[in-house]
Amino acid sequence: NAGVTQTPKFQVLKTGQSMTLQCAQDMNHEYMSWYRQDPGMGLRLIHYSVGAGITDQGEVPNGYNVSRSTTEDFPLRLLSAAPSQTSVYFCASSLHGTDAYEQYFGPGTRLTVT
Amino acid sequence: AQSVTQLDSHVSVSEGTPVLLRCNYSSSYSPSLFWYVQHPNKGLQLLLKYTSAATLVKGINGFEAEFKKSETSFHLTKPSAHMSDAAEYFCVVSVGSGYALNFGKGTSLLVTP
Numbered sequence: 001n002a003g004v005t006q007t008p009k010f011q012v013l014k015t016g017q018s019m020t021l022q023c024a025q026d027m028n029h030e031y032m033s034w035y036r037q038d039p040g041m042g043l044r045l046i047h048y049s050v051g052a053g054i055t056d057q058g059e060v061p062n063g064y065n066v067s068r069s070t071t072e073d074f075p076l077r078l079l080s081a082a083p084s085q086t087s088v089y090f091c092a093s094s095l096h097g098t099d100a101y102e103q104y105f106g107p108g109t110r111l112t113v114t
Numbered sequence: 115a116q117s118v119t120q121l122d123s124h125v126s127v128s129e130g131t132p133v134l135l136r137c138n139y140s141s142s143y144s145p146s147l148f149w150y151v152q153h154p155n156k157g158l159q160l161l162l163k164y165t166s167a168a169t170l171v172k173g174i175n176g177f178e179a180e181f182k183k184s185e186t187s188f189h190l191t192k193p194s195a196h197m198s199d200a201a202e203y204f205c206v207v208s209v210g211s212g213y214a215l216n217f218g219k220g221t222s223l224l225v226t227p
Contacts, residue, residue, distance in 0.1 A: 004157075031213070040123070042204060042217030043158075050213060058214055090157060099146045099212040100165040105157035 001026050006091050006106035013081040013113045021076040021109050023091030031094045031101070032074040036060065036087040037108075043090065049074055050097065081113045116141045116207045118188075120218035128226050133177075133192040135221045137205030140186065146208035147188045148215075149179055153201045161203075164188060175199070200225045 007022045025032065033048035035058075045058030049068040063085060065077040074093075078085060089109045094101040121136040139145055149161040162173025169181040179190045188205060205218040 033214075035217075040219055042219045043215075044217070045214050048213055056213070092158075097212040098208040098215050100163065100208075102160045102163065103150075103158075103215065105159070107157045 003027065004091055004093055004104050004106035006089075006109050008109060009107070010110050011112070013078070013111065015081060015083060015113060017081050019078050019081065021078075021089055021091075021111075023074045023076065023106060024072050025074075025091075025093040025104070026072065027093065027095075027104065028071060029093035029095055029104070030071070031097050032068065033058070033092050033103075034064070034066065034074070034076045035090045035092065036085075037090060038087050046076065046089075078111075083113045085111065086113045087111060115216075116145055116209050117216050118147075118205045118207045118218040120203075120205050120221050122221050123219065124222045124224065126224040126226060127195045129197055130194050133190070133195045133199065133223065135190040135203050135205075135223065137188045137190065137218060138186050139188055139205075139207055141207065143210070144183075147179075147181065148206040148208075149173065149177070149188075149190050150204045150206055151201050152204065152220075158204065161190070195223075195225045197225050197227070199223060 004025045034046040035043040047066040049055045091106040092103040117140045119138045147164040150158040152158045162171045164181045172178045202220045
């Protein structure tokens, strides 16, 4: 199993550009989520999905869109990048939700918006 | 709302000495609590989890944590630090819906020779 994979590893965008961060898992996990990590802030939930076709907002959803057309993939779209979105982005998955279930994290995408 | 507070942003220990990373939680009911570790430029890895079974939880790499309801604490300990333990540690609580995690701000552990 590859686990949770994320692409790209690094990305530099100009303000106003759009892009999609890719996330895939091969463990047949029902639950997938996106977090952003900023210095001194821990990780904050952006969006999550409890299955194909079902998504919901987390703590910091503004400026981001998600969709889940398959169990394996959960892309994160930045519609119009802003410097405040400079961060490290982690995708995670688990069998079911967050109660009692280990989250498997991808290696992260480091995004810089200039 | 469920939340956690990590009481130290940085902890420094000598190799071979005990490690104590402190975490207090806030929850209106019995929470699911976790400790995750992040080595430099890596993703996060689960160390251990508490889910209302035994209050003393053993994890990987010799770490353990004790859930103390009376003190609302879930401190992480290890008897003897290794150089490879140097990393960022996050105390985490599952939000009541079961679909989100709240992370503490992290404790950076430095291990000196």
